[in-house]
Structure formats: structure tokens, C-alpha cells
Amino acid sequence: MSEPVLARRRIILTRPREQAEALADRLRAAGAVVFIHPAIAIAPAADRSALDAALTRLAGYDFAAFVSGNAVAYALQNVIELPPALICLAPGPGTAQALRDRGAARVLAPREQFDSEGLLALPELQAVAGRRVVIFRGDGGREQLAETLRARGAEVELVSCYRRVAPLEEMPALARRLLEDQPDAALITSSEGLDKLLASLSDAAVAALKALPIFVPHARIAAHARASGCARVITTAGADAGLYEGLEHYFREPLTHV
Structure with missing residues (x-):
């Protein structure tokens, strides 16, 4: 053998x-x-004030994007229940599963290209003028997702929930x-x-x-x-x-x- x-x-x-x-x-x-x-190494954000404020407004967003499994873990560590109408965005299957494990009812993720570009190609993100989007990410993350959604007319808020050291x-x-x-x-x-x-x-x-x-x-x-x-x-x-x-x-x- x-x-x-x-x-x-x-x-x-x-x-x-x-x-x-x-x-x-x-x-x-x-x-x-x-x-x-x-x-x-991944560590919590040095200042949680923006994160805590965004979490209190979760029900007011149309979409919440989580750039990685770390974003899910650090943004939602104290969240008991996600708003049922909130559409969660994930760049790949691992992050999508992490969201489902946290009880997310509506998760969108690319089926092939697992990155911001793949996420931006989803039909649901083409006509987003006037929609409110929060992006949970680490310090100094890529800007493409936010910039493209803003160019499409969305109101985008960037929230740091962890940092890389x-x-x-x-x-x-x-x-x-x-x-x-x-x-x-x-x-x-x-x-x-x-x-x-x-x-x-x-x-x-x-x-x-x-x-x-x-x-x-x-x-x-x-x-x-x-x-x-x-x-x-x-x-x-x-x-x-x-x-x-x-x-x-x-x-x-x-x-x-x-």
C-alpha cells in the first residue's frame, strides 16, 4: 500500500x-x-467605542459585512442575537459559516471568488443606492469594498473590531x-x-x-x-x-x- x-x-x-x-x-x-x-496575532480593537455604537444600531443597517472570521468573532462576541432582517455579507465560505454559527438568518457570500471582488459581484449588491452598510474589519483593512459600495450610492460605515500585531x-x-x-x-x-x-x-x-x-x-x-x-x-x-x-x-x- x-x-x-x-x-x-x-x-x-x-x-x-x-x-x-x-x-x-x-x-x-x-x-x-x-x-x-x-x-x-489577533487582538481586540484598542478602542471599542465605535464598535459598541455600531452594535447598538445593528437593526438600522440593511447589510453588515464581515471581512473575515476574525471580524465575526470580535464584532459579535457580546451579541446575543442578530436582527432577523439584517443581511450579513461574507467574502468566503468560512466567514459565512461563522456567521451562521452565530445565528445569522440571512447570509450572502460568493460561490467562486472568495474576496471583496467576488462579494461585490453578487446581484444583491449592484443596486444599493441609499442602503445602509456597516463593514466590520481589522485595523488598516482593504478599502475596495467600502469604496465600491459608496460609488454605487450606499451609505457605508467602517468599524474596526480587531487589530493585527x-x-x-x-x-x-x-x-x-x-x-x-x-x-x-x-x-x-x-x-x-x-x-x-x-x-x-x-x-x-x-x-x-x-x-x-x-x-x-x-x-x-x-x-x-x-x-x-x-x-x-x-x-x-x-x-x-x-x-x-x-x-x-x-x-x-x-x-x-x-
Whole structure:
């Protein structure tokens, strides 16, 4: 009986730890050796006043967009029940499921392109003049969703509910992992996360990271990784399933990716 494709492959996950565990478990079940070294840590917003004010007005919005699972977790951690008429917007299936788990009755999400562009292509978001939209996000998030909805005539409010910080305490262990443990691949799920790694690791560790196959879930992140000097960048489908399938396909036929 042949060995599973991912058996003994040493894979670095750089997501925040609480988001990495499900994929890590699946990879370990396939025989991979998984190391979790977050490039970004998620913390509550430094000032909750705007968030608390928006939550008191939830019933007054037509749409509430949540840019990620983190936005769902941090925006709704003290919300007992969402207004039944509120239409929640999610950029992908993971965020959509997180909203349903919190009791959201009406959730819209793209079926194919899991990002702001996919969300903006939904028929329900084409004629939004005069509609009220709140976008829950982290500090310094992308502006495209808000700008496009405003251009279509919507009244848009941006609310920060979490912030991203560099977990500097993780960097020495990650550097040792890169230099001593001969990993086979790294998964990087945001351009900001890659930037934090490149800024925080030693020169030798950065060189080792850039030489690895880097798996990313979006073409935008792939372009950023290549521009940052990563030599082998593999774009997968989104969510955990897409990353897993991308790894499996790559290690089944690595020569096709050279």
C-alpha cells in the first residue's frame, strides 16, 4: 500500500493559532508534520467605542459585512442575537459559516471568488443606492469594498473590531525551524503576514523562507509574494479545503510546478 502523498512532509502554517488548528489537524491526519508559527496575532480593537455604537444600531443597517472570521468573532462576541432582517455579507465560505454559527438568518457570500471582488459581484449588491452598510474589519483593512459600495450610492460605515500585531516572541522559534528542520513548504494566507515575517526574521531565515514552496489562497497574495522575492509560489483555492488540496496536488506532481 502506497504512503499518503503528504506523509512526513514538514509544513509550516503561519495563520493565527486559533485559525490554524483545523487545517493542522487535517494535515496531521494525512501524515504530515505540522508546525504552527503565526505571522500575525489577533487582538481586540484598542478602542471599542465605535464598535459598541455600531452594535447598538445593528437593526438600522440593511447589510453588515464581515471581512473575515476574525471580524465575526470580535464584532459579535457580546451579541446575543442578530436582527432577523439584517443581511450579513461574507467574502468566503468560512466567514459565512461563522456567521451562521452565530445565528445569522440571512447570509450572502460568493460561490467562486472568495474576496471583496467576488462579494461585490453578487446581484444583491449592484443596486444599493441609499442602503445602509456597516463593514466590520481589522485595523488598516482593504478599502475596495467600502469604496465600491459608496460609488454605487450606499451609505457605508467602517468599524474596526480587531487589530493585527506581530507576535515577535514567535520569530526565534520560526527562524530555527526554517534553518534547522528542513521544512518542505510554508502556507501564508495574507500579504500583511508575509510582510511581518520578512521584517522580523533574520536574513538567513528570510532566505530560507523565500526558497520554500509558498502556498497562498489568492492571486493577489501570490503576486505580492513573488514581488517580495519568493521563488516558488503556488496559488490554491480558498479556505482550508483549497490549501489542503493545493498541497496534496503539489506533492503528488512536484515537477509540474517547477
